[in-house]
Amino acid sequence: MAERLLLRCRDIPDLRRLDVYVAHGGYEATRKALTTCSPEQLVGIVKTSNLRGRGGAGFPTGLKWSFLPKQTAKPVYLAVNADESEPGTFKDRLIIEQDPHQLLEGIIISAYAIRCHTAYIYIRGEFALGAERFEAAIAEARQAGFLGKNVLGTGFDLDVWVHRGAGAYICGEETGLIESLEGKRGYPRIKPPFPATHGLFGCPTIVNNVETLACVPHIVLRGADWFRAIGPEKSPGPKLFCVSGHVVRPGTYELPMGTPLREIIYDHAGGIPGDRKLKGVIPGGASMPVFTADEIDVPMDMDSVQKAGSFLGSAGIMVMDETVCMVWTALVIARFFHHESCGQCTPCREGTGWLEKVLRRLEYGEGTATAADVDLLLNIAGNMMGTTICALSDAAAMPARAFVTKYRAEFEEHAALGRCPFRPIAEPSRRHAHA
């Protein structure tokens, strides 16, 4: 296997400690960037590298940075998105907990590139250990002169603050995150205006994912061309894949962008236990349309997955074998989005709950569902797509639609039988049940 960069923590014990990190070449990238590059040059390097956001949308990072106003009297902010809440995703947490200085270097270099002097990291509330470790890393780095006033004697000032979330998925959406950082309810904002001009506290703001920023020091050290050469040119770089579900070795894998999904499941993750048959794979976190067993010969990079009808998203790969009921899976996912919709937009607020209700009666309704419910699901999902403030509505509708279209017979069977053929049991108690 190729050299691990983002996951060097797997190979170097205690890498999270500054002395260990520095002993392994840590903060060289920071030194190089701050002493030999201008901010404009750095933006240029990141642009040339073709680095694209790892938070889910895959937006070109250098391009995003270049949307900042050239001249502004206001402070520029960097908000690091460490809210990682997409079901099936567990990569940013690893970096924060095991290799915080890698991220911190990414933050320092990126902040320097965008002329930012205050960065916030918005850490998912449940990541108590991550927050603690990141605070410790900040303290160490400050002590060592990598943060604070006059970083490495270059005259560049930077403060990094940890902000802990309170358990809302929607605060991972970049403008919901900004609202939450401002101390408000995590309501995504209408766009325009965009964060690059009107972000945190009304100031120009860049929001980047943890893994995105963690790539930046490597690009600085090894060059944009090196990065662009890993995987497909338009969507390159080392990539963290989170594999869960029915595989022998679930976990986070660092592989080149474009590694085929089949290879990830069967080689790296060891295939399906008990040699059971594959039924479906969600390639990019719960928001993304499912692939059937026939659709997994897809290179896992942003453009290829999209061409195949889904999205790389957060690269949360969820593998389901033949024992899994797809109606139940769709229900579990629908319940998540119903619970997490912030409730601002009519189609999302009402549609997420409605999807869950219809799926619930198909799965547990004891005969109350009808054949018409299958099309009703498609219809609700269709009406939820492309009509809301943020992408959560689509994120709820897309998987529902994919499950119904790709496993339609199973849905119809549920309606016809009046129960779930996989699990003819009563509904388990619902801890978070609202409906």
Place this chain on the structure above:
Amino acid sequence: MPTLEIDGGKVDVADGLTVLQAAERAGIEIPHYCWHPGLTIAGNCRMCLVEIEKIPKLQIACNTRVADGMVVHTTSEKTKAAQRAVLEFLLINHPIDCPVCDQAGECKLQEYYMDYDRQRSRVPLPAKVRKKKAIPIGPLVMLDQERCILCARCTRFLDEVTHTSELAIYERGDHCEIELAPGRVLDNPYSGNVVDICPVGALTSRDFRFRARVWYLERAESVCGACANGCNIEIYHREDRIFRFQPRQNLAVNQYWMCDNGRLSYRDLQGEGRLMQPVVRGEDEFVGSTWASAIGQAAGRLADLARDGDPGAVGIVVSAQAPNEEVFLLRRLGAALGARMAGISWSPPGAFHDDFLVKADKNPNTSGLRLQGLGDAGAVDDLIRAAAAGELRALVLHRTDLTAWRDAAAVQAALERVPCLVVIDTDRREVAAYADVVLPLATYAECDGTFTNHAGRVQRFHTAVAPPAEARPGWAVLGELVARLGGGEPPASAAAAFDALAAECEAFRDLRYDALGAEGQPVAGA
């Protein structure tokens, strides 16, 4: 100035406008819930989604700025489908309790359902999310969470206009609900406005609810008379009863709002104390009279006393409650009688006021008095002293509660020394006890006329209801009195009285009654 095309028609609009505003200017309604001209853009209801050529997704018209060459379709299949979808989503958890909802008839959910949706429900009733109903959240406002469509108009009003933030949205998804912040009550001085801007029956008025179905009510444009701000209002009425005041948009005066005190002041206009009939003093007691005889007696006595006495033997007191036309005619009366004139603008000391709408001056026409030369605050006290000294032979009190506004004992003593007292007013007040003639007037809800607000804006009010019993508009009563005293022809209308005022009074010279418009006009120099 960008030119865009909306539904096939070319529209020229100012830069910076939204598609929704541009359509509005072109007379095309784009349905909307959350957008309100007086609040920031929330963009949450999604009712205003429209198809715009060259943009793949539908866009919300309330947050899309116009651009040159933009082609907008508000009635295309795509737009219509989105409108139907949004309405269906809004209704799936709605209780649809219109028969017992006070908003029915002025509910945007009902209206848009009929205009843009008309589908059958696809959600069985028991599956709906239930929330709390009929919660009193303040002295004026009742909340029904199930009817709420979460447009956040109320919360934005309370955050952005009153800065009091009593209400907020709690919970998430379809469990979101409007709720009071812990320990709070919705009792700020402008709380009633949330009822007006709530597009549905989630916030209803505790004062108005269940008193009338709105489709039975008629409306008249008017101006609130409860303070000098002169908020533009509509008077809702039926069968000569007033049911409510609601604010009417006037960006120069009250924007879209009014205060709670003004909103409830309609009650004062139809109170128990209204004067119903002209009365004159008989041997021992007051006796009812006809208008002709009462005015005849008043005119006769005033003329006699004025003729026999020294100049200034007659005094006239007019309060800032009087419309411009009445002040004008009283000045004519004064001229005919050689009378001493005094204006009075009294407000309860310490009454609530702020730097938004509510003024400390609780009179609607203090500026009007002043502009007609009756602004000298000391003049009334001089008159009371003159009366006490026995120098006054007759006194006219017009809309003036002198015993309440000055030292009661001193006023009583003074009034006892005046041989003839004529009281002209809407309500019975203590001074009437000393009167020789009492003439009942219409309130501003019962006649036409104008007030000049604190900033010198002259604003019309229109007759909403008939005066009770025999009460009559002030311009008519005073016009007749003036005519009897040889002071000139009576005006045929409030308009004629106003135009006569404009013809002779510098401040009003550029104004014509019929040109005042719905939002009024400033006096010269204001």
